[in-house]
Amino acid sequence: MTRVLVLHSVGLLRSALMALLKAEESFDVFASGWCTARRQAECLRPDVCVVDLDCPGAATLLEREQDEPGAEARTRLVVLATAGRPGALRKAFEARALGYVDKDGSPRRLVRAIRQAAEGERFVDESLAFCFLEASRVPLTAREMSVLARAAEGESIAEIARGLHLSNGTVRNYMASATRKVGARNRIDAIRISQRAGWV
Amino acid sequence: MTRVLVLHSVGLLRSALMALLKAEESFDVFASGWCTARRQAECLRPDVCVVDLDCPGAATLLEREQDEPGAEARTRLVVLATAGRPGALRKAFEARALGYVDKDGSPRRLVRAIRQAAEGERFVDESLAFCFLEASRVPLTAREMSVLARAAEGESIAEIARGLHLSNGTVRNYMASATRKVGARNRIDAIRISQRAGWV
Structure with missing residues (x-):
C-alpha cells in the first residue's frame, strides 16, 4: 500500500x-x-x-x-x-x-x-x-520580487522602503526595473503579470 | 435519479x-x-x-x-x-x-x-x-467597479478614460472614491481588496 x-x-x-x-x-x-x-x-x-x-x-x-x-x-x-x-x-x-x-x-x-x-x-x-x-530563467532579482510582493499587499513606496531598510529612491528603481523586465506597462500591470506567473 | x-x-x-x-x-x-x-x-x-x-x-x-x-x-x-x-x-x-x-x-x-x-x-x-x-451592501458603484477592473488589468488612467469615454480627471475621481470606499491605502490596495472580496 x-x-x-x-x-x-x-x-x-x-x-x-x-x-x-x-x-x-x-x-x-x-x-x-x-x-x-x-x-x-x-x-x-x-x-x-x-x-x-x-x-x-x-x-x-x-x-x-x-x-x-x-x-x-x-x-x-x-x-x-x-x-x-x-x-x-x-x-x-x-x-x-x-x-x-x-x-x-x-x-x-x-x-x-x-x-x-x-x-x-x-x-x-x-x-x-x-x-x-x-x-529556468528567473526574470526578477530577489529584491525586485520582495518589493513587488510588498506593493501587491498595498504598501506604499515609503512603507516598502522602511520594511526593507532601503531609501525611497532605491525602491522606486527596483519597481521600475521589475516593471521593465516583465514587460509591464505600469506598476499595477507588473504586479498582475508577476502574480499570474507565480513569481510573487 | x-x-x-x-x-x-x-x-x-x-x-x-x-x-x-x-x-x-x-x-x-x-x-x-x-x-x-x-x-x-x-x-x-x-x-x-x-x-x-x-x-x-x-x-x-x-x-x-x-x-x-x-x-x-x-x-x-x-x-x-x-x-x-x-x-x-x-x-x-x-x-x-x-x-x-x-x-x-x-x-x-x-x-x-x-x-x-x-x-x-x-x-x-x-x-x-x-x-x-x-x-447586501455593494460598496462600489458600477462605474467605480469597471474603472477598478480595467486598472487591475494594467490599463493606465488615459487608457481607462478612452475605453469608458470619460475624461482622465473623471477616471481619477472614480479611482479616488473607490479607494476611499473600500478602506484602501492606495490604488493597488484598492484593487487587491476589491478582487479578494469578489467585487471586481
Missing part, C-alpha cells in the same frame, strides 16, 4: 481529491489543510505528499521543505501545477518535488505520478515542459 | 468533484469546463448545475444566467463559495442560484444542497451567513 497525504487549503476540494484517489485500491489516502500539514506528515508518515501549487500556503511549505536536510528520509512530493505559472513550478523544483502534474490533465496522470514518486522516480507532465524552460 | 452537471475550469478538480458526487447512488454526474458548459447543459439537461464561484469563467456564466427568462425551465444552480467574497456571492444571488455551499465545509453539505436544489428548495451554509450580510 502507498500512503498518500493530500494537502489543500479548500476543504471541499481536499475531500474531492481524496475521493478521486481512494478509487485506487493500492492507495491509503489522507488529507489535511496547511495548519495541520506538518503534524499530519509527522504522524502519518506518508510515502507521497500531494500539494496544489495554487494554494496560498504552498509557497511557505515548499520553502520549508527546501531547507530540510536528508534527501532519504523526506516525503516524496507530487505537485499539482497550472501551466503558465513558471514561478510556482520553480519553487516546487527547488523543494525537490518528484512529480509535476498538470492540473488540467486527466486523473490517471496524477495516479501515475504518485506511483512513480513512491518508487523514487520523477514524473513530469509533457504539457508543463515548456513552463519548466521558462522557470 | 438527479442529473448533476459540475462546472469547473480546472480539469483535475472537475474530475475530483465528480468522483466525490458519484459516491451518491441517486446522482447521475457529468462535468464540463467553461467552453463547453452551455452546449453540455443544453444537451444533458441536468436537474442541478454545480458552479465554483472562484473559477475565472464563473462571473460571465452567472451574468448570462441572470438574463435568461423563464424561471421554470432553467437549471437549478448550486454554487461553491468562499467565505469573505461577498461580491462573488452577490453575483450568484443575482443569477438566482438556489444552493450556496461553503467550499471549506464537509462534502455532505454539498450533497444536501444538490438534493434540496433539485426539489426547488434553497440551501445556504450558515458559515456564509455573514458574507450574505456583507453582500
Whole structure:
C-alpha cells in the first residue's frame, strides 16, 4: 500500500481529491489543510505528499521543505501545477518535488505520478515542459520580487522602503526595473503579470 | 435519479468533484469546463448545475444566467463559495442560484444542497451567513467597479478614460472614491481588496 497525504487549503476540494484517489485500491489516502500539514506528515508518515501549487500556503511549505536536510528520509512530493505559472513550478523544483502534474490533465496522470514518486522516480507532465524552460530563467532579482510582493499587499513606496531598510529612491528603481523586465506597462500591470506567473 | 452537471475550469478538480458526487447512488454526474458548459447543459439537461464561484469563467456564466427568462425551465444552480467574497456571492444571488455551499465545509453539505436544489428548495451554509450580510451592501458603484477592473488589468488612467469615454480627471475621481470606499491605502490596495472580496 502507498500512503498518500493530500494537502489543500479548500476543504471541499481536499475531500474531492481524496475521493478521486481512494478509487485506487493500492492507495491509503489522507488529507489535511496547511495548519495541520506538518503534524499530519509527522504522524502519518506518508510515502507521497500531494500539494496544489495554487494554494496560498504552498509557497511557505515548499520553502520549508527546501531547507530540510536528508534527501532519504523526506516525503516524496507530487505537485499539482497550472501551466503558465513558471514561478510556482520553480519553487516546487527547488523543494525537490518528484512529480509535476498538470492540473488540467486527466486523473490517471496524477495516479501515475504518485506511483512513480513512491518508487523514487520523477514524473513530469509533457504539457508543463515548456513552463519548466521558462522557470529556468528567473526574470526578477530577489529584491525586485520582495518589493513587488510588498506593493501587491498595498504598501506604499515609503512603507516598502522602511520594511526593507532601503531609501525611497532605491525602491522606486527596483519597481521600475521589475516593471521593465516583465514587460509591464505600469506598476499595477507588473504586479498582475508577476502574480499570474507565480513569481510573487 | 438527479442529473448533476459540475462546472469547473480546472480539469483535475472537475474530475475530483465528480468522483466525490458519484459516491451518491441517486446522482447521475457529468462535468464540463467553461467552453463547453452551455452546449453540455443544453444537451444533458441536468436537474442541478454545480458552479465554483472562484473559477475565472464563473462571473460571465452567472451574468448570462441572470438574463435568461423563464424561471421554470432553467437549471437549478448550486454554487461553491468562499467565505469573505461577498461580491462573488452577490453575483450568484443575482443569477438566482438556489444552493450556496461553503467550499471549506464537509462534502455532505454539498450533497444536501444538490438534493434540496433539485426539489426547488434553497440551501445556504450558515458559515456564509455573514458574507450574505456583507453582500447586501455593494460598496462600489458600477462605474467605480469597471474603472477598478480595467486598472487591475494594467490599463493606465488615459487608457481607462478612452475605453469608458470619460475624461482622465473623471477616471481619477472614480479611482479616488473607490479607494476611499473600500478602506484602501492606495490604488493597488484598492484593487487587491476589491478582487479578494469578489467585487471586481
